[in-house]
Amino acid sequence: MRFLWRWLKRLALALLVVVVLLALPVIRNETMCRGTPLAQDHAPIVGQTRDESRTFTTYPEWHIVHAYADYARVIAKDDPHDFGFFTAMRGFWSSLCPLTEMADQHGGFTTESKMTIYTIGVSFTAELALKAAYEETLGRVATWIRGPEHSTLDQLSAQQAADYAAFLQQTPWYKWDFAADAQALDDTATDAFRDRERRLALGLEYRAKAAYAGVIANAVAATGTDELTLRAVVTGMTETQLTAIPGVTVIQRRPEGWEIETPRYRELTQILARIAQDGGQMVEIAGNDDILLTAITDGPADLGAIFTFPMQGSDQVRHLVVVKVPDLAGRLRDLAAGGARLEHIHDY
Amino acid sequence: MRRVVAYALAVALGWLALMAGGMFIPGAAPSALVILPSPDLLARLPDAGLVHASRWTATINGVTAGDIYQSRAGWLVLPAGLPLCMALPDR
Numbered sequence: 001m002r003f004l005w006r007w008l009k010r011l012a013l014a015l016l017v018v019v020v021l022l023a024l025p026v027i028r029n030e031t032m033c034r035g036t037p038l039a040q041d042h043a044p045i046v047g048q049t050r051d052e053s054r055t056f057t058t059y060p061e062w063h064i065v066h067a068y069a070d071y072a073r074v075i076a077k078d079d080p081h082d083f084g085f086f087t088a089m090r091g092f093w094s095s096l097c098p099l100t101e102m103a104d105q106h107g108g109f110t111t112e113s114k115m116t117i118y119t120i121g122v123s124f125t126a127e128l129a130l131k132a133a134y135e136e137t138l139g140r141v142a143t144w145i146r147g148p149e150h151s152t153l154d155q156l157s158a159q160q161a162a163d164y165a166a167f168l169q170q171t172p173w174y175k176w177d178f179a180a181d182a183q184a185l186d187d188t189a190t191d192a193f194r195d196r197e198r199r200l201a202l203g204l205e206y207r208a209k210a211a212y213a214g215v216i217a218n219a220v221a222a223t224g225t226d227e228l229t230l231r232a233v234v235t236g237m238t239e240t241q242l243t244a245i246p247g248v249t250v251i252q253r254r255p256e257g258w259e260i261e262t263p264r265y266r267e268l269t270q271i272l273a274r275i276a277q278d279g280g281q282m283v284e285i286a287g288n289d290d291i292l293l294t295a296i297t298d299g300p301a302d303l304g305a306i307f308t309f310p311m312q313g314s315d316q317v318r319h320l321v322v323v324k325v326p327d328l329a330g331r332l333r334d335l336a337a338g339g340a341r342l343e344h345i346h347d348y
Numbered sequence: 349m350r351r352v353v354a355y356a357l358a359v360a361l362g363w364l365a366l367m368a369g370g371m372f373i374p375g376a377a378p379s380a381l382v383i384l385p386s387p388d389l390l391a392r393l394p395d396a397g398l399v400h401a402s403r404w405t406a407t408i409n410g411v412t413a414g415d416i417y418q419s420r421a422g423w424l425v426l427p428a429g430l431p432l433c434m435a436l437p438d439r
Contacts (some may be wrong), residue, residue: 119430134352
């Protein structure tokens, strides 16, 4: 009985420490990352506007997507313990601080968007902490026993990680078929020690995620879908040039320029890049005059970013850059000329 | 091995505790995911709207976490229906 009591006390203490550790970045963000609201000098031209602060609050989820891509790159060549789990966690919370300041300056967070970001941030941190605990200890020992060559399941899991990272670019994580991945491990495993270890460890992870994804998918049914298009105003191009861009619908001619409707998300990035390339200029997007983009350079570069960090598993660096919408097209042309690659424009 | 398992258990439970604790913040989430709901959940919470139900979970809205625990309508309440920026509809 005393033995049980002692272990219960230890578990309660460990639980308290974990809760405090997981809550610390949230507390830090709430207390130390505040921006002063700026007077908004831009009067929206179009009627269909979106909150400007959303350009900043949509990034954190992308940070997690990028982290999975980094993980896939690392384990394609090396082992899971070579991935910087704590670097990835730190990157999420460190980038959130300047983004919170910017969001506060441009209309502020809603309670719901803050809760979303904290929920995904704490969950991401907990997941990486669990993976780190295993891969840095038992997983590392398994690679010592295996030797320098990747096993069959090392190769398969690296491919699965790459496929998952690509999937996340366009689809929510809970739609991934984790059960199929677990089955593929069972079907492909050899009798080698590392394969048996990967089958057990990753099989457990995939099956736990499959169960959790099922619960989440049902819970997400409570969320209504967001608008899939937005309005923008563009100058410097003819109506014919604009309608030639796939996805763009010209709505009307305004004194300030052409009002167009475009798809959001990934397609918007491609459309805005094309407008810049064709010599056009954005006047406003969804009624806003500030926007966040991410750009990638080979090695360090000064792009005037609010946050910059190296991408694990490569020599590239990701930059979070805030641009005035009227300067966006010029900035996109400068990026290409300066050897930087536009990755994503975070719409509202 | 025992330490790794204990650490993993603490992280998992700590994560659950934080998620559940966050539900006490007013306006934290539009809906609540009730783990192990009581069979008469809607009778215990007449103001709740049912979004989805399965054998082990129920997603409801219109009530607070405090209401759910107070009426003993479920074992654990987690946030649900948070607006995910990448929750695109199927294409």
